[in-house]
Amino acid sequence: MNKSMKRSDFWSAMGFLLPNLIGFLIFTAGPVLFSLAVSFSNWNLERTVPFAWTGLENFIDLMHSQDFWLYFINTAYLMIGMPLSIFGSLMLAILLNQKLKGIVVFRTLFYLPSFTSGVALMILWKALYNPDFGPINMLINTISHDLGGSIHVAPAWLLSTRNVLGLRVESVGLTIRQWGLGARDALVIMGIWTAIGGNNMLLYLAALTNVPPELTEAAEIDGASKWSLFRNVTWPQLAPTTFFIVVMSFIGGLQGGFDQARVMTDGGPAGTTTTLAYQIYTKAFEQFQVGYASAISWVLFSIILVITLINWGIGSKDLNY
Amino acid sequence: MSSVELTNENRSAQFRRKLLVVTSYTFLIFISIVSLIPFMWMVLASFKPLEEVQRLNPFPTVWHPDNYISVFKQIPFAQYYFNSVFVAAWVTFLTLLTSSMAAYAFARLQWKYRDHLFRLYLATMMVPGVVTMIPNYALMVKLHMLDSYTGLIVPAAFSAFGTFLLRQFMLGIPPSLDEAAAIDGANHWQIFWDIIMPLSRAGLITLAIFTFMGNYGSFFWPLILIKSESLRTLPIGMLYFDSNYGKQTNLIMAASVMNIIPLVILFVSTQKFLVKGIQLGAVKG
Numbered sequence: 001m002n003k004s005m006k007r008s009d010f011w012s013a014m015g016f017l018l019p020n021l022i023g024f025l026i027f028t029a030g031p032v033l034f035s036l037a038v039s040f041s042n043w044n045l046e047r048t049v050p051f052a053w054t055g056l057e058n059f060i061d062l063m064h065s066q067d068f069w070l071y072f073i074n075t076a077y078l079m080i081g082m083p084l085s086i087f088g089s090l091m092l093a094i095l096l097n098q099k100l101k102g103i104v105v106f107r108t109l110f111y112l113p114s115f116t117s118g119v120a121l122m123i124l125w126k127a128l129y130n131p132d133f134g135p136i137n138m139l140i141n142t143i144s145h146d147l148g149g150s151i152h153v154a155p156a157w158l159l160s161t162r163n164v165l166g167l168r169v170e171s172v173g174l175t176i177r178q179w180g181l182g183a184r185d186a187l188v189i190m191g192i193w194t195a196i197g198g199n200n201m202l203l204y205l206a207a208l209t210n211v212p213p214e215l216t217e218a219a220e221i222d223g224a225s226k227w228s229l230f231r232n233v234t235w236p237q238l239a240p241t242t243f244f245i246v247v248m249s250f251i252g253g254l255q256g257g258f259d260q261a262r263v264m265t266d267g268g269p270a271g272t273t274t275t276l277a278y279q280i281y282t283k284a285f286e287q288f289q290v291g292y293a294s295a296i297s298w299v300l301f302s303i304i305l306v307i308t309l310i311n312w313g314i315g316s317k318d319l320n321y
Numbered sequence: 322m323s324s325v326e327l328t329n330e331n332r333s334a335q336f337r338r339k340l341l342v343v344t345s346y347t348f349l350i351f352i353s354i355v356s357l358i359p360f361m362w363m364v365l366a367s368f369k370p371l372e373e374v375q376r377l378n379p380f381p382t383v384w385h386p387d388n389y390i391s392v393f394k395q396i397p398f399a400q401y402y403f404n405s406v407f408v409a410a411w412v413t414f415l416t417l418l419t420s421s422m423a424a425y426a427f428a429r430l431q432w433k434y435r436d437h438l439f440r441l442y443l444a445t446m447m448v449p450g451v452v453t454m455i456p457n458y459a460l461m462v463k464l465h466m467l468d469s470y471t472g473l474i475v476p477a478a479f480s481a482f483g484t485f486l487l488r489q490f491m492l493g494i495p496p497s498l499d500e501a502a503a504i505d506g507a508n509h510w511q512i513f514w515d516i517i518m519p520l521s522r523a524g525l526i527t528l529a530i531f532t533f534m535g536n537y538g539s540f541f542w543p544l545i546l547i548k549s550e551s552l553r554t555l556p557i558g559m560l561y562f563d564s565n566y567g568k569q570t571n572l573i574m575a576a577s578v579m580n581i582i583p584l585v586i587l588f589v590s591t592q593k594f595l596v597k598g599i600q601l602g603a604v605k606g
Contacts, residue, residue, distance in 0.1 A: 009430045009431050009432050010432040010433060012426075012430060012509045013426040013430040013432040013435070014426075015509075016422040016423065016425050016426040016430070016509070016513070017422070017423050017426040017427075019418070019419045019422060019423075019479075020419040020420060020422060020423035020479055020484060021423065021438075022479075023419060023475075023476075023478060023479025024442065024445075024479050024481060026460075027453070027457055027460075027475075027476045027479055028445050028448075028453055028479070028481060029441070029445060030456070031452070031453040031455075031456035031457050031460070032445065032448055032452060032453060034456040034459075035452050035453065035455060035456050038455070038456070045459075092352065095345060095348055095349060095352075096349075098345055100342065100345060100346070100349075104592075106349045106352075106353055107596075108588075108589065108592065109353040109356055109357060110352060110353070110356055111588070112356060112357070112360070112585070112588075113356050113359075115534075115584060115585075115588045116581040116584045116585065116588075117538075118538035118540070118556060118580075118581075119538070119540055119555075119556035119559050119560060119580075120555075120556075120559055120576075120577040120580035120581050121359075121577070121581070123559060123560075123563045123573060123577055124359055124362075124363050124574065124577055125359070126563070127366070127570050127573070127574070128359060128362065133374070133375040133570075135362055135377065138375075138376075138377050139377065142377065193355070193356070193359070197352075197356060199599050202596055202599045203599065251447065254449075255449040255450065255451065258451075258540075258541060259540050259541075262540075262544070262560070263560055263563070277449070277451050280451045280454075280455075281451070281541070281545075284454075284455050284458075285458075285545050290455055290459070293455060294452075294455055297449065297451045297452045297455070298452065300449055300451070300452075301448060301449055301452055304447065304449060305447070308447065
């Protein structure tokens with residue numbers, strides 16, 4: 001392309017870009033800067049306190065708040081299903097990556113929970129988890145009764161502060177280890193059910209079909225076992241996909257938990273399902289402490305940034321990106 | 322190697338292949354059941370009288386399709402449907418328009434600072450939604466767009482992600498095509514509209530489906546923006562239906578079924594595009 005054309009492109013480009021750029025500046029770039037500024041203030045939407053710049057006060061308050069750390073732990077807790085879910089997605093993809101009849105039907109069925117996920121399915125799971133009338137506990141109680149056991153073995157699910165890691169909830173005085181199954185586990189289980197056959201599975205499926213058949217054939221001729229074939233040929237070929245999925249899962253997981261908390265638990269019991277995203281919502285839109293909420297959102301953003309950079313660091317070493 | 326050994330080996334290989342097929346189908350069917358059971362419970366519960374929802378018998382003794390009519394009697398469900406589809410359709414239309422034009426500028430035109438600006442677009446995709454949510458809410462208050470269709474539609478209509486996705490598509494179109502058209506005297510608008518857009522069809526359809534779905538199910542923004550009942554979208558309507566009438570599990574399930582049916586239809590009819598779109602490796606959650 002000649003030079004005169006290049007020069008004239010600038011104004012044409014602006015013409016094409018402008019509708020999007022204006023919106024981008026007003027609704028994305030501007031708000032990011034605005035939010036950063038506000039996080040150093042005590043801005044309150046109800047104007048119960050006069051506006052003032054407070055420097056690092058919000059951030060210092062946060063670090064000293066027991067609640068913030070509980071919500072941080074909750075956010076991390078809800079991500080413990082991630083490795084299982086990613087590994088499961090890979091297994092399902094391997095299962096689907098065969099020349100069998102009806103494979104598209106199975107793919108559709110696997111993908112259904114993720115495609116329809118949202119408020120309606122959360123309301124469904126809330127009903128499934130109902131400790132008294134939900135089908136899960138009725139089934140557990142019936143089986144337990146038939147085996148001659150107590151009918152009170154079923155977990156209280158969304159109403160319980162128990163958890164498989166036995167974490168205490170010291171901010172509300174629960175200083176005894178809370179062994180068992182509770183609200184956080186319920187959300188983790190639901191999360192795995194939703195995500196396992198979702199986009200990650202499709203990404204793995206695409207990556208598997210891109211593994212050069214010569215590689216696997218060569219290994220088979222060499223008499224490699226199925227496991228060593230997977231370990232030494234398929235898995236390394238999948239590394240970029242795994243890396244992408246892990247990075248995206250961290251980014252999604254760290255800012256997650258809002259919908260579940262708002263629809264299913266109101267962040268309870270005893271705050272154990274309040275994630276950072278849900279805390280930002282309650283601070284900003286229920287207590288109107290917009291400055292404080294913005295500060296949390298920037299701490300969250302920083303955590304995401306640091307973890308993404310760490311992931312990139314580890315990932316690029318292994319992958320030579 | 323004798324011929325007897327060879328047939329034996331063939332037989333055992335055949336046997337192993339059959340075993341693999343049987344095991345595969347066992348797993349495929351088992352996992353399908355696990356992923357379907359909650360849906361089946363939801364559909365069956367939606368046809369039960371209330372007192373039967375709490376029993377373990379899978380099928381209703383008497384089927385109650387009238388549960389579905391009761392939902393429409395108790396809440397303005399048709400209005401929620403309309404609001405969700407109306408908002409999602411507008412956002413999809415505007416997003417496709419603004420993103421495809423911006424993508425054309427990023428992918429097909431040469432200009433100063435292009436790559437800098439594009440990197441800025443990419444960087445903002447990592448910013449959590451909650452960061453921009455609060456300033457945007459304050460902006461809506463200032464612009465008097467709180468509790469309005471405009472407030473639901475306009476802020477969602479400019480997608481950095483959509484621009485990114487379509488740019489990737491447009492980069493794959495051979496540059497010789499626009500050069501030839503330029504020599505024939507076509508201007509940029511004609512090249513964009515007559516050459517690039519038709520060739521980006523697959524990308525546009527993928528983006529359209531994802532934008533539509535995302536906004537049909539959008540929760541956070543309508544939750545904080547909408548105050549009046551007549552403007553509630555489906556997720557918000559469902560949330561209040563559940564918290565105000567939570568004991569009527571059968572009706573709630575009927576509403577949930579109606580909520581996800583359009584998604585199932587959309588998915589089954591567009592899966593080819595969707596699966597490809599996701600597998601381009603760019604689409605998130």
